[in-house]
Amino acid sequence: QVRLQESGPGLVQPSATLSLTCTVSGYSINTGYYWGWIRQPPGKGLEWIGNTFHTGLTYHNPSLQSRVTMSIDTSKNQFSLTLNSVTAADTAMYYCARALLASDGVDTWGQGTLVTVSS
């Protein structure tokens, strides 16, 4: 059974960089699928951040594109997210996710990790 697990700091200083990693177990990232990040501010709706493919091809939400970097490490079966120049508005539950095809939606979600931006 495929499992996704987010990891990273729960508290980030304003203007700093948020870095998260998603570790995949039960499935090899090399095989395919889209691997992505979705966030949800407390009490609010879902926001797509971006997807990366096992080839390294990435797609980002245009509203975040200038601050987002995504990467994939097939040797560790992990993929990562960095978000620069964070503000309080970036406080959210961050989920890593898997989709077979972009049209298929997310079939597997991580449990989520809460990141708070505060001094």
Next chain:
Amino acid sequence: SYELTQPPSLSVSPGLTASITCSGDKLGEKYVCWYQQKPGQSPVLVIYQDTKRPSGIPERFSGSTSGNTATLTISETQAIDEADYYCQAWDSSTVWVFGGGTKLTVL
């Protein structure tokens, strides 16, 4: 930027049918998915590619699209269906976009 609009809330009595709408420009030309999210849990995919149900999702859940509107229909609604529901759209020229979510109350 592309936007999807959902009603913030919907109430339904147990045993009746709940219809949650999602509207967006030329939505019928895009693929639509629906997710169910219960408090404190990660979302769960209940409909993909407009009308398809993933394995393990009850037949009570169905999806449809017409023009600029996609609809998630839950037949014979049960208390366990009480949750937030999100639509999500994709096409080859855009990226993923989520609707604002609909809180379904079963009472």
